[in-house]
Amino acid sequence: MAKTYDYLFKLLLIGDSGVGKTCVLFRFSEDAFNTTFISTIGIDFKIRTIDLDGKKIKLQIWDTAGQERFRTITTAYYRGAMGIMLVYDITNEKSFENIKNWIRNIEENASADVEKMLLGNKCELEEKRQVSKERGEQLAVEYGIKFIETSAKASIRVEDAFFTLARDIKTKMEKKLEASNPPKGGHKLTPTEPMKKPTSWLSRCTLL
Amino acid sequence: MDNTLPTEFDIIIIGTGLVESIISAAASRIGKRVLHVDTNDYYGGTWASFNLKSLQEQGTKPNEKQFENERCLQIGNDVFSIQDFSEKWHIIEHNEKENVTQTPEDNEKQLVETFEDKVTIQDESKEAKPNVNETKENSFSRDSLLNNSRKFNIDLVPKLHFARGEFVQLLISSNIARYAEYRSVSRVLTWVNNTLEVVPCSRSDVFANNRVSVIEKRMLMKLLTSLDEDDDNYKDNQDKTFLEFLKEKKLTPNLIHFVLYAIARSTDTTSCSEGIASTKRFLNSLGRFGKTPFLFSMYGSGETTQAFCRLSAVFGGIFALDRAQVGLMIEDDKVTKVFCQGQEICAEHFVLGAEKIPKLYTEHLKVNSYISRAVFITESSVMPSEQEHLTLFMYPAENGKPIVTVLELGSLTGTCPKNLFLVHLTAKQTTTPQEDFKHIIDNLFQFNDQSTEDIRKPKILWSCYFSLPETNSSDLKGTNHPPNLFVADGPDLDLDYDLTIKKAKDIFKQIYPGDEFLPRAPDPEEIIFGGEENEKENVEVTDTLQKDTTSLNDNN
Ligand SMILES: Nc1nc2c(ncn2[C@@H]2O[C@H](COP(=O)(O)OP(=O)(O)O)[C@@H](O)[C@H]2O)c(=O)[nH]1
Ligand SMILES: [Mg+2]
Numbered sequence: 001m002a003k004t005y006d007y008l009f010k011l012l013l014i015g016d017s018g019v020g021k022t023c024v025l026f027r028f029s030e031d032a033f034n035t036t037f038i039s040t041i042g043i044d045f046k047i048r049t050i051d052l053d054g055k056k057i058k059l060q061i062w063d064t065a066g067q068e069r070f071r072t073i074t075t076a077y078y079r080g081a082m083g084i085m086l087v088y089d090i091t092n093e094k095s096f097e098n099i100k101n102w103i104r105n106i107e108e109n110a111s112a113d114v115e116k117m118l119l120g121n122k123c124e125l126e127e128k129r130q131v132s133k134e135r136g137e138q139l140a141v142e143y144g145i146k147f148i149e150t151s152a153k154a155s156i157r158v159e160d161a162f163f164t165l166a167r168d169i170k171t172k173m174e175k176k177l178e179a180s181n182p183p184k185g186g187h188k189l190t191p192t193e194p195m196k197k198p199t200s201w202l203s204r205c206t207l208l
Numbered sequence: 209m210d211n212t213l214p215t216e217f218d219i220i221i222i223g224t225g226l227v228e229s230i231i232s233a234a235a236s237r238i239g240k241r242v243l244h245v246d247t248n249d250y251y252g253g254t255w256a257s258f259n260l261k262s263l264q265e266q267g268t269k270p271n272e273k274q275f276e277n278e279r280c281l282q283i284g285n286d287v288f289s290i291q292d293f294s295e296k297w298h299i300i301e302h303n304e305k306e307n308v309t310q311t312p313e314d315n316e317k318q319l320v321e322t323f324e325d326k327v328t329i330q331d332e333s334k335e336a337k338p339n340v341n342e343t344k345e346n347s348f349s350r351d352s353l354l355n356n357s358r359k360f361n362i363d364l365v366p367k368l369h370f371a372r373g374e375f376v377q378l379l380i381s382s383n384i385a386r387y388a389e390y391r392s393v394s395r396v397l398t399w400v401n402n403t404l405e406v407v408p409c410s411r412s413d414v415f416a417n418n419r420v421s422v423i424e425k426r427m428l429m430k431l432l433t434s435l436d437e438d439d440d441n442y443k444d445n446q447d448k449t450f451l452e453f454l455k456e457k458k459l460t461p462n463l464i465h466f467v468l469y470a471i472a473r474s475t476d477t478t479s480c481s482e483g484i485a486s487t488k489r490f491l492n493s494l495g496r497f498g499k500t501p502f503l504f505s506m507y508g509s510g511e512t513t514q515a516f517c518r519l520s521a522v523f524g525g526i527f528a529l530d531r532a533q534v535g536l537m538i539e540d541d542k543v544t545k546v547f548c549q550g551q552e553i554c555a556e557h558f559v560l561g562a563e564k565i566p567k568l569y570t571e572h573l574k575v576n577s578y579i580s581r582a583v584f585i586t587e588s589s590v591m592p593s594e595q596e597h598l599t600l601f602m603y604p605a606e607n608g609k610p611i612v613t614v615l616e617l618g619s620l621t622g623t624c625p626k627n628l629f630l631v632h633l634t635a636k637q638t639t640t641p642q643e644d645f646k647h648i649i650d651n652l653f654q655f656n657d658q659s660t661e662d663i664r665k666p667k668i669l670w671s672c673y674f675s676l677p678e679t680n681s682s683d684l685k686g687t688n689h690p691p692n693l694f695v696a697d698g699p700d701l702d703l704d705y706d707l708t709i710k711k712a713k714d715i716f717k718q719i720y721p722g723d724e725f726l727p728r729a730p731d732p733e734e735i736i737f738g739g740e741e742n743e744k745e746n747v748e749v750t751d752t753l754q755k756d757t758t759s760l761n762d763n764n
Contacts, residue, residue, distance in 0.1 A: 044386075044522050044732050065521035070211065072527035074251055074514035076387060079507055079622075108358070189376060189385035 015087035023152035223561020227696035230712035236523035249530035257510030280535030303349035361508035387515035392498025450483025
């Protein structure tokens with residue numbers, strides 16, 4: 001099948017429960033904000049293909065499936081992730097403080113050089129703000145990552161955030177690709193091949 | 209963080225072993241409210257994979273602490289947990305020279321690997337060549353291995369999947385396959401006449417194998433074709449052993465060995481029908497992925513358990529790990545609630561992993577059989593080659609020793625660092641793991657700290673032994689545990705998971721007789737969200753199969 005994109009990036013969302021990860025994902029992938037569906041159907045991942053400097057980049061963005069609530073995210077969630085959005089809620093001090101715990105979690109489980117970015121979500125709720133923009137910026141500097149304040153509800157800078165992360169990954173990748181010819185990953189199992197019985201052993205061994 | 213759980217569920221599952229996790233996924237999938245609890249802070253129970261450090265800690269882990277609560281029956285027993293765990297280093301603690309496994313390039317390579325578009329599968333021959341030219345000295349130390357601890361994913365229960373087996377079928381039909389990646393086993397070896405031989409299972413293997421004559425190739429071909437196509441073989445040979453059957457076919461001893469021990473994984477006493485069935489199973493899974501019938505889960509078999517837990521979570525299952533105090537509350541011979549860290553949580557049905565059964569029910573139980581396990585970290589392959597292999601090695605039963613299944617995994621499987629191999633040995637226990645595997649070590653390996661050196665044998669840098677009880681829930685029938693409590697078996701000796709699914713499905717069907725077992729989960733693209741902002745939920749699941757994502761071609 002012809003590919004409809006140049007690169008596929010696997011991205012993850014991480015952060016405390018309730019900070020708006022699923023809403024951010026929906027704002028970006030559906031350009032919608034809908035709070036009712038979220039609890040009714042599990043969100044696995046969403047896909048959006050974007051154009052970056054003439055390349056088609058397919059972003060496959062995975063949600064936590066609620067497993068962040070009691071800190072039971074599987075190690076499998078982190079496999080193969082190239083970028084991670086660390087999200088906190090600017091109206092919730094605790095969610096900001098927990099970012100460092102999530103970073104530790106990432107360090108333990110994700111690939112060492114995964115691209116990270118910090119998001120302060122719900123930024124339209126200025127009157128309820130508990131975490132100043134400066135503190136967000138400062139934390140990002142500490143970890144050497146980028147920072148943006150967003151609002152999934154008011155649709156503020158959500159696009160910016162994902163485009164920035166995707167661009168950083170792309171830059172990094174192109175640099176590495178120049179340097180080497182990478183080994184292959186594993187098989188993905190899909191139903192494209194019908195589960196039929198092979199015709200016969202003989203047919204695969206005609207040269208015998 | 210608020211650790212309080214909701215207090216009402218349809219089903220509570222305790223233990224995150226594979227059988228429990230499959231049931232969890234299946235129950236969530238049909239809309240049941242699932243609470244999935246574990247006392248461990250990791251997924252997988254006795255089916256887990258560990259990094260090097262955490263595996264070592266398994267040996268020093270204290271038994272689960274007792275807690276005071278008269279109203280409930282604390283879960284957990286010593287009968288069905290890992291037994292006799294021991295581990296040993298065979299290398300020096302520090303090394304002056306820094307190790308070769310962790311270099312900056314290594315990290316970079318890993319990154320590139322991550323960026324690989326995993327959609328297309330390349331021919332294996334084009335796969336990464338390990339750095340054969342790189343001057344490799346034995347400069348490993350405990351420190352260098354422990355610094356790479358996270359690059360190890362060491363299975364308690366290593367398993368393979370038949371490419372056309374029921375398990376792969378289920379992964380695909382339920383759409384759980386998207387949570388994991390697989391690598392094909394690239395060669396099958398056996399031990400014949402005191403040498404390691406490649407078992408010819410694909411055409412290219414047959415040609416590469418100069419130990420099999422042209423005439424033998426024809427004979428083998430003819431036999432396999434007839435086994436594959438002719439069902440009369442069953443009827444005519446019911447009372448024979450498979451060995452007798454093969455002898456009658458006038459195969460050479462060499463060929464009998466390949467078919468009997470490696471392809472059918474049988475012994476001299478295996479019945480003909482069993483041998484034929486195993487052979488067919490092997491043949492049936494050929495030619496789908498790679499050169500052998502087998503697949504292995506990238507990053508270790510523990511990922512499989514997590515994939516089912518993920519599906520359960522996606523469909524609303526709530527997970528709570530690391531809960532020290534868990535107990536069952538029983539009224540009128542029925543479990544009514546689970547006590548969990550101070551909370552009392554009700555449900556209608558309860559599923560327990562075997563190692564979580566309260567002591568009261570295991571007191572008089574005797575485990576009938578154990579699985580012997582060993583894990584080695586080695587610095588070279590049992591059969592070195594230019595490209596890295598993922599090797600299944602069937603070591604036939606001999607002199608009262610059991611059949612031993614050996615899996616040798618390289619770094620491409622994501623279970624060990626570069627330039628190292630992870631060797632898993634598994635067998636039905638006859639005495640102790642050490643005894644059960646001693647002849648294999650003598651024949652094929654050497655300990656690094658051993659005085660004599662044999663350059664042909666891989667050196668073992670670290671070794672570890674343990675036993676796993678082979679649980680069989682039928683043993684638990686006599687324990688008159690409450691009828692709404694279901695016990696999920698622990699690991700078994702099978703090479704694959706087909707028996708495991710069957711067990712999970714059986715329990716699911718007892719609890720939810722009328723419901724479908726793991727119907728296909730929709731792809732995210734198929735979930736169409738209608739309506740405007742804040743409008744009432746409007747979820748439509750379409751049937752479209754338009755995919756531009758993963759497509760996998762057979763590499764026949
Ligand atoms: N005001 C405001 N509320 C938001 C925003 N994003 C999410 N929310 C709300 O925050 C709550 C949690 O959102 P959700 O996406 O489920 O958070 P998650 O647990 O991190 O996935 C919901 O009630 C959302 O409506 C935002 O940008 N602004
Ligand atoms: Mg969410």
